[in-house]
Amino acid sequence: MIIISEVVHNGEVHFQVNSCFVSMISILCPNEKILVRAEENHIIALRKNLRKDNLENVEFLSFDKYYDAKKYNWGSRIFGEFIQISKTLLKGRALNNKIYIWTCLFPTGHFFLNLITYFQKNKKHIIILHGELEYLKNKNKTKAENIFGRILKAGMNLSTNKNKYIVLGDNIKNNLYGLVSNRILKKTFSILHPYNFTIQEKLQEIKDDNKLIIGAIGTQMLSKNSQCIYKLAKRFEVSIMRDEIIFRTIGKVLPELDSYKSDLVENLYSSTFVSQEQFEIEISKLSFVIFFYDDTAYELCASGAIFEVIRMGIPIISIENDFFRWLFNTFGEMGFLCKDIDSLEEILKGLKQGSFKNEIDVFKNNISHFKIQNDLKNIALNMKPLL
Structure with missing residues (x-):
């Protein structure tokens, strides 16, 4: 069993790249059962985008939207992400899941996930890194950005050696030198940003x-x-x-x-x-x-x-x-x-x-x-x- 979890984005945000990860994991693991867990409208977008793929080994599980994108509220987003991370882990425990793929996490989500999985070193977590890495920069940052950068770095440092990171481009990994430790760099892998290039x-x-x-x-x-x-x-x-x-x-x-x-x-x-x-x-x-x-x-x-x-x-x-x-x-x-x-x-x-x-x-x-x-x-x- 492999669980792919999107706990940050709603609706059509990131649905193209997430669809690609679902397809790729299905290609690599045709005999494994794959559970995709995400917000209800995001699941709808994924299903529509993947409708022509042969995904007999993939199931979808949705949850209700926990924040309103039009009314940005840090508290509801952070607390809601904590809840959905916990629910994904609890679902995985019930299914005896051994591999989790997190398609996006907020800095606080990185910290929370790595903190509560620190003592579960028999499970593998693969975390895909996106724009949250910008918080690691040292220049032209606000106080809030500095705080999120420190939380992200602390969360990554808590990660066990079984946990791996993916960045979407070799240049991104090269630019991480000096911003994260060598231990984190060694378990950070680079692939090209996946995209389905078929066109009507x-x-x-x-x-x-x-x-x-x-x-x-x-x-x-x-x-x-x-x-x-x-x-x-x-x-x-x-x-x-x-x-x-x-x-x-x-x-x-x-x-x-x-x-x-x-x-x-x-x-x-x-x-x-x-x-x-x-x-x-x-x-x-x-x-x-x-x-x-x-x-x-x-x-x-x-x-x-x-x-x-x-x-x-x-x-x-x-x-x-x-x-x-x-x-x-x-x-x-x-x-x-x-x-x-x-x-x-x-x-x-x-x-x-x-x-x-x-x-x-x-x-x-x-x-x-x-x-x-x-x-x-x-x-x-x-x-x-x-x-």
């Missing part, structure tokens, strides 16, 4: 190649430098008015960006929920997806958004950052990396004039190879030693 044929037929449409996807916020799309659009105001180029955001735009907004950028679903299906349809209409992440954002976590873009076969334009540099150096260029917004502007001017056709062909070819090389079966093989 109808999505490949939507794009209008006669228009240059530049889009930023996902939640737009200051920490992602999302305000830059409005600054960039201002530089192309005349071209926008002539309908030579379109700038667009797809996804929620946080109120902190209100002072930057302008009519030069189309904001789709900026204040309403967008389903994954509609999200994909809108992305498929884009010529390029633009990112403004810098090294302050993605040294210690992977960008799930870029894998959605790769899945759709769309090249990117981005400010250079550690994760994208590593990805392109390892698997080939899949878009333009620019030193600053001025360089990014020059690329867009060239694209508007029809330049870079050879480069774009290379990008699309690399994207195709990347998807073949990194299908779930191949990534799953890198997880085999952990199980």
Whole structure:
């Protein structure tokens, strides 16, 4: 018996990557019974995403949502996570489970899990690390972030040698040197961020190649430098008015960006929920997806958004950052990396004039190879030693 538990996220948050872990564990352990435990709407999203997979050995067990994402409350989130961790462990004990896979934990969840399992050294716990690693950074942190960083580090130090960690990129493990102990590094394994790259044929037929449409996807916020799309659009105001180029955001735009907004950028679903299906349809209409992440954002976590873009076969334009540099150096260029917004502007001017056709062909070819090389079966093989 293997239990895969998501105790942090509700609904469709992280459902793509969690679906991939369910598929990969099923591939690696076809004769093992697998129980997936998560919030009710997250289970619905997983089931829908996995409906075409042959998962006869997988069962799903849901629990009620314990916090409201619209009304952020640290107390309810922390206490609720403690309860769900405990319930997962109790379920595992009843089923004589020996392997637990935790798809995401908050720093307090790391501490709580490793504290209560410290004396249960016959069980194996595999913890997948995401954005919580950002709390380990030493620069530009608030008091709360410092506290969470210390709690996370203390929790990791409590972990037994049977407990293993997974990070989603070699560059992330390299960046952990000096932030965690050598003991933790030795039991931290790196795999590529898993993603299901299959795509519906109808999505490949939507794009209008006669228009240059530049889009930023996902939640737009200051920490992602999302305000830059409005600054960039201002530089192309005349071209926008002539309908030579379109700038667009797809996804929620946080109120902190209100002072930057302008009519030069189309904001789709900026204040309403967008389903994954509609999200994909809108992305498929884009010529390029633009990112403004810098090294302050993605040294210690992977960008799930870029894998959605790769899945759709769309090249990117981005400010250079550690994760994208590593990805392109390892698997080939899949878009333009620019030193600053001025360089990014020059690329867009060239694209508007029809330049870079050879480069774009290379990008699309690399994207195709990347998807073949990194299908779930191949990534799953890198997880085999952990199980």
